[in-house]
Structures are given as structure tokens and as C-alpha cells.
Amino acid sequence: MHTETRPTPVAHTDGPHPAIQQGSAPQGSGPVPPAFGAVPPVPPGRPGRPRDRKRVGPAVFVTCLVAAGLLGGGVASGASALLHSAAAKTTTTAQAAISPVIVNNTESVNAVTAAAQKASPSVVTISVSSGSSGGTGSGIILDTEGHILTNTHVVTLDGAAADAAVEVRTHDGQVYKATVVGTDPLSDLAVIKIDAQGLTPATLGDSGAVNVGDTAIAIGAPLGLSGTVTDGIVSAVNRTIETASSATSGGTSSDGSSSDGSSSQGGSSSQNPFGSSQQGLSASAQDSISINVIQTDAAINPGNSGGALVNAQGEIIGVNVAIASAGSSSSSSAQSGNIGVGFSIPINQAKRVAEEIISTGKATHGQLGLSVQDKTSGSSSDFTAGAEVASVTAGSAADKAGLKAGDVVTGLAGRTVTDASELTAAAREQAAGATVKITFQRDGQEQTADITLGAAS
Template structure:
């Protein structure tokens, strides 16, 4: 068990637009990474050495807005941007997704080339259940039709257990999709379509991402499908908390949220547990509707799955959905890949569990203390018990991740597969100790 802090509701938004056929970038206009000759001198290569340093503590913002679902179609008007707007048909308002438009092939840059490479692998997802509906984004994983997205997209924020799902590809084709599996603990899901000629995404290495690297978001923000925005990676190894999109009473072992979140129809759904996840932070514009879409590096490789944005002015009682303020979050692709592979193989994904209750370490009466997750109790026979942890220990690291509070320990454990053996670092009586710990399975 872990101590967690609940956050405000997780509204979503989205629907696509489209245009007719457009020219593509000829090879000669594409930067060297894509086989062409650039019209301008290429940028100096960036050091891709892994940065394992902790950028900051767990994020506690006024509101985390999931980046991806809107009832009805954005093309129906501005009212579609409100969480309690009436549901509209998600098929009549949609047009084909546009390929990247290039008006001047002699003046393209790395962002153009990266978007040109990654965009065919990004799809728009329409979801409906009864009178509720919405859209999000997804990433094509293979030629068999598996598509990676968020659990909150395919469950309408946890309000629908068996929603109808459709996928629209970049060429405007629409396919019915089946849900292969959802994983509320990571907010990831895999769906599948029966289609030919799909372009699987090229996956990068999120472990090699540095602060300051180019970051490009592709998806359908606010219903504008095929949208490309760019910025930088503004933080790595960030931990955020957001609400679970679990559709049943099977909750994770963390503390429950006391604040109900809104389903897509604007009706308050049952309170769900919050989840802690490690993310890449970016200032590339991410808005409701980008959920499940791609965060891409300058080489056109997927480095993250867009999942949420920070919002400074929304709450569970607000009827509006806040947009981008320059702080967006993406699930690292290395973590998403593991979860997706397990879902495709078995229909579910596993996550590590320590079997202890923790709280944020505070100074109390002492002026000399180490920030971390202080163990309050250990479950008998659990992974933590077998590794020798005791009440009063302060966990400062797990599996190579720095731990400064309870949420970070939760996220670090959940990143690992059940049964994984990793190093845990903790302090006992002022002395640092390490131990191997074989993680249990989170429910």
C-alpha cells in the first residue's frame, strides 16, 4: 500500500478534421536522418547519453487534465469543448485525417521531416457508449493492426466498460476496432483493427531522452486531427498523479480519491483510485484530444504516449476543459512498450508491488533528514518483508530511480513487471543500505 494524493477530475476532448490529397516531401527536401539533402545546414548532433538524474519531486498541480476525449464532434461548434455539452454523432462530424501539408519543399526543417515520418502511424479514435462519446488518438504498433492508446480514451474516462470503438487512419479509412486489453494502472490500452497497408511507428528509446531535446506532439487536439506541435523535453523522470480509469470496483492498492470525476456525458462517475505514473514533461502544445497520441523526437521516433496536461484553473465542479499552458506529460515509450507487449500476449499487463505502506518522509523535530518514502508498515510475507524492510526505513531509490516521496515509490514499483528483481535503496538508523527485492504483483 502507498500513500497517494488525489487530484481534480480528468475531462477529455477530441474530433478530427481533414482536407483532400496533399503533396508529400520529396526525398531531396528531407534532412539527412531521412535519406535526403537538407536545404540548410543540419543542426549539431545532440548528446543522447541517458540522464538518470531526478528533475524534481512528484507533481502536485491544481488539476491534471487527461489529454484526450470529447463528447461529440469539435466541428459542431465551440460548445463541444465543454465537458457537459450534449453528445453528438462521432461519425457525421469527422473528415479524413490530413497528411502533413508541405507548401514549400525547398524550405522544410527537422520538425517537418519528423512529422512526415511519424504522422502515418498516428490515428484518430472514436469511442461511443449509449449517449456518450468522444475521440482520442492512437499509435499503430504493427502491421497486424494493434494500436496503442490510453485506457481513459477507450473507456470514456472509466465510464464505459465495453464501448464501441472506431479508428480513422491517415488515408481517411474508418475501421471498427476491438479492445485487446486495458491497463488502468498505467492508463494504457491496446485496440486492434483489421486493415492492410498500415505503417507501424518507429519506436525510440525514452531512456536516452535528455532535457532540452526536441519534442513533437502529433494527434487530434481539440478535434483538430493531424495537428503537429513542437517544443522541448522540459523534464524527465517526473512523477504525476491522475485519476484511474478503471471501470469496475477492482481498485489498485493505493488510497482512494474522494472526488468524483466527470464522465464524457457530464454525469459524475464513481470515485476511482488515483494512480502514480512516471512521465516525460514537455512544453510542446498538448491539449485535450491528444491522449494516446505520439510524442516524437527529431528523428521521427516515438518517445512517449501523450496522456495529460497540467491545468491551473479547472476543478471537479468546473464545466469547462482547460487547454495547454505549456506543461504536458507523456508516458515513456519504453514503459508503454512493455505494457503493450504484455497486453497483446495475454490481454493484461502486470505491475510490481512492494507490499508495504509508506508516507512522505518529513523532518519532524530533526533538522537532518533524508527525503524519501518512510515505511509505516510491512505486509507479512510480501516482497518488502522478504527483502528485510522494516517500519521506520526510508526508501530513497528503486530500480535505478530516485525516490523522494510516496508517489515516486508507487510509480517506480508500478513501472516494473510483476516478478522483476530490482535494487532497493533505503536508510535505516542514518545508514544507507541496499537489497535485492523480487516484486509481487499489483492487483
């Protein structure tokens, strides 16, 4: 059972940032918004398909696909820490350009080649250093003003550095100093900014329209190899994972083991895979966060963190964040790599968080205000999978919506809830103050209610 502390109010955004818009394929759809710049046309992709609304299967505990550090410590349930270290030395001179997508035979270009050519100029390589530690990750250019989307764990060296030095290498090989606009440990997203001209903003797709089996293309800098393109398919949608928070000791706090069910009681637990590996740095205690993700079998490795997951039209559908790994133990010093199970934060969620960070310096997340645990079977005739309410905080969003101890939450904001972690993830991906539908069972009867979410700390 998880007990909640009352959240500290978080500032709301005054509205979407005008420079970040959701794009679409350019064919026959009118001019591309100026914020995204001109992009080359690509062959028509597969037609639009209905949205996936539900998920199946239990929550998965994985570690961050991080951009820095050494392997130190593992986690339960077959997932191990995956860390990629890089030289701590920073350079201010222009390095070799990121290799372009090479086309040797224009008569046999396929959809992956076309999509990669369109999206690659919008993906950058990020170098981060603090003291004797450093690492490499990836990022996605959002607008011509220089805002770049990446992971919190990239710019904080897995939560070990609150004020690391950040540099960005663009597609044309130019290197720029970057400033951190804001980090959001609850979603493991961050926005940085560079002062550069001629940037190519990414075209954002609709992650809500993604189907299992769709082409998925990962672009980033795995193992420091900038401009790397891999492809596969979307192997699952609406997956819930738990991963270590990258909140720094001097930064925004994570939700920890919040009452909305950031981890399952009696389920897998995490050892801190980061703290002792960052020599000379002071890492905060690593709480876990629950996030909804797109799962893909496109090859993703350390250094892909913060990079793009792209559809066949060259539109960004996700931000690569984590990878499942097998066979590593807490005493292993070997680097873990791709095993065909990678995870990306859906771009619809990432877009909202980025807009709020750019507008206010931070993002908001919904909170229910209750303590939950995974529902366990009492008898074969009355078992309902979901998040069982243990207690409700007086005056909270859940209290105002009429929830009571003993209720079993089975859905929130259109997402199916089968355990405590999924409930946390569903609440956190909503903005604070959002009004959504909550579905729950009480005395064997299904009920629904409107709930206006509070603000997670």
C-alpha cells in the first residue's frame, strides 16, 4: 500500500507554446506550419487507422536507457540497469558532421530511407559533462527558436548532476552550448535550448493513432554513433513501465511511491543503478516513476535516449527513453544492449510536457489523492483486476469525485487500469486540473464519475 503526501501546487501553463504544433505529412495537406520549416516530400505511407485505446498485460519494470554513467546495480523482474558512459572531456569546436542518410541507388529507395531522410535533420546528439563524469544522448528539435526535447536523465546524468554542462551537435556538424529550459522527472522529459540559425524542426505525428505492427524507426546516437538509423515495428502500445526517477537532489522532486500507485505492492523493486557509478557526483535517492510508453523492437541502445521514434511518414511518434535487458546482475560491469524490447514516450504526451516547460519552466501532472494497491483475488467469482483503493485523502480529487476505500479503479481518461502502476501512469500523463472520466467497481457494480485532477508534486 502506498501513502500519499499532499502535493505542492505546480504552476499551470497559459496555453500551448505557439512554436510547437502537431504536424502532418505534407502531401496535399496545405503548407507546413512555419515552426516546422520546409520538409522534403516522402512517398505516401500506410493509411490512417483507428486509435488503440486499451492495453493488455502487466506493468513492466525497466531501467532508463540512460546516456551516462557506468553499470552498477540491477533491478528485479529480468530488467537490468543500462548505462552508457562517455568521456567527460567537453569540446567547444565543431566536430565531424553527423553522417547523412546515404542513398546509393535512388531507384530502390524504400519507406524507411525516405522517413529517415525527412526526420534525421531534426535529431541532434547531446553531450553532457559534470566533473569527471559525462555521457552522450540524443534530442529532437522542436522549433526554429532552438528548443530541443530530450530526457531528464540525459541532462542530469541519471539524476547525479543538477547543473551539468550541455552541448549539442546538429545534423550539419555544428556544436552549440545549450541551456536547460526545464526538466520534468515525473515524465523523464526535458527541454534544452541552443542559439542557432537554420534549424529543421521535427514534424510531430499522432501517437494516439499508432497501431501494433506499424513501422517504427529509431534515430539517435547509440553508443555515441551519431545519425544512426534502425527500424522495426511497434510491438505494443499503451504499455506501462516503471523506471528510476532522474530527479536531482537540488531539482524537482519525483513522485516516489505516491498513493496513485507508482509501484505494485509486493511487486518488483529497484536497486539504485546510478548512485555509486558517478564518481565525484552526488546522486539523489532514486524513486521510481510510472510512465505509459510505446514498445518497439527497433534496435535501441545506450545513447538513443531522447532521440526520435519515427513512423513511415517521417513524423515523430515517440521519444526513446528505456530498454528492457536480461541476464545482468547487480555485480555485472558489462554494458547491456538491445534485446528487441525498447520503449518510447508517446509524442502526444511529450508535446504537452514540452509546451508547459517552454511556457513556465516546468510541467504539471495530475494526481488523484488516494492510496491504492493491486487488487488481489478474494474468490474466483468476485475478482476484478484493477487498482484497489485503500484510503482517500480528505478534500482530494478522488474524495470530491466520491471514491471510497474498497473501490477498484479499472479505468482513467480512456485507459484501462489493471494495477496500481497503470493508475499512476494514467493520472500523471494528464495535466493538473484536467477533468477526466474515472471508472471503478463498487460492490460488484461498475460506476463512472468525472474527476478533476489535483497537481502532483
